[in-house]
Structure formats: structure tokens, C-alpha cells
Amino acid sequence: MFGSSSRGAQSYAKVGLETGVVAASPHKLISMLYDGALVAVLSAQMHMKAGNVPEKGKAISRAMQLIDSGLRASLDKNAGGEIAENLDALYEYMGARLWTANLKNDLALLEEVQGLLTDLRDTWNAIGTPGAAIATEAPAPRLNNYASA
Numbered sequence: 001m002f003g004s005s006s007r008g009a010q011s012y013a014k015v016g017l018e019t020g021v022v023a024a025s026p027h028k029l030i031s032m033l034y035d036g037a038l039v040a041v042l043s044a045q046m047h048m049k050a051g052n053v054p055e056k057g058k059a060i061s062r063a064m065q066l067i068d069s070g071l072r073a074s075l076d077k078n079a080g081g082e083i084a085e086n087l088d089a090l091y092e093y094m095g096a097r098l099w100t101a102n103l104k105n106d107l108a109l110l111e112e113v114q115g116l117l118t119d120l121r122d123t124w125n126a127i128g129t130p131g132a133a134i135a136t137e138a139p140a141p142r143l144n145n146y147a148s149a
Contacts (some may be wrong), residue, residue, distance in 0.1 A: 022079075027128045033070040034121035037063050041114045048107055062104045063113070067091050067098075090116065 101109035
């Protein structure tokens with residue numbers, strides 16, 4: 001008579017995700033894209049190890065889609081200049097590595113992309129942390145105990 005609890009939980013999770021996306025800042029949306037791509041790569045690793053070729057392929061395709069149609073498409077090369085150009089090239093590289101990983105069933109390539117995504121995500125999150133600042137000057141010298149007053 002009623003749907004399964006699994007279906008209900010999936011619907012609830014979908015509503016939660018959609019609500020999170022609508023309410024998220026642009027910075028948070030990029031963070032969510034990194035997280036989604038990482039989850040997809042980790043899923044691909046798990047399926048590759050288990051020999052589940054169809055699910056591995058789906059997970060790799062999902063990661064490629066999030067990188068290309070999400071992260072890469074969000075770049076503003078006019079405003080971002082050289083950084084945006086470098087990120088664009090890195091996203092293209094990751095897509096190529098994922099494609100090759102799928103074709104050759106190469107776990108090391110998935111791990112490489114996982115590392116790149118993790119570094120980028122962590123850096124992105126650090127620049128969005130309130131109070132985070134990049135040091136542009138050398139720290140002031142510390143006075144030792146025997147300095148004259």
C-alpha cells in the first residue's frame with residue numbers, strides 16, 4: 001500500500017539536497033561540486049576493486065560530468081585570468097585521466113584524480129573560511145627575553 005522506506009528515504013534525501021542547493025552561496029555550490037566529484041571517484045574505486053564494470057563506468061561518468069559541466073563550466077576566464085585558465089587545463093587533464101582509468105581499469109589514475117580533487121576542494125574551502133587570510137607580509141620579528149626596554 002505504501003512505498004518502501006528506502007524509497008521514502010531517497011525522496012527525503014533528494015529534497016534535502018535540492019533545498020541545500022537553492023539556499024547555498026556560490027562558494028558553497030563549488031564546494032558541493034568538489035564533494036560530489038570526490039564521492040563519484042571514490043565510488044568508482046570501490047566498484048573497480050569489486051569488478052563491477054557497469055557501476056564503475058557510471059561513477060566515472062558522473063565524476064567527469066561534475067568536473068566538466070559543473071566545475072569547468074563555472075570558471076570565468078575573463079575575471080579569473082591565469083588562475084581560471086590553469087584550473088580549466090587541470091579540469092581537462094582530470095577528465096582525460098578519468099577516461100583512461102575507465103578504459104584501462106587503472107586504479108592509480110583514479111587515486112591521482114582523487115588527490116587532485118581533494119587538494120582543490122580543501123584549498124577552496126580554506127579561502128571561504130571566515131577570517132582566513134593569505135599572509136602578504138613577513139611576520140613581525142619576535143623579541144627575545146633579554147631585549148632592552
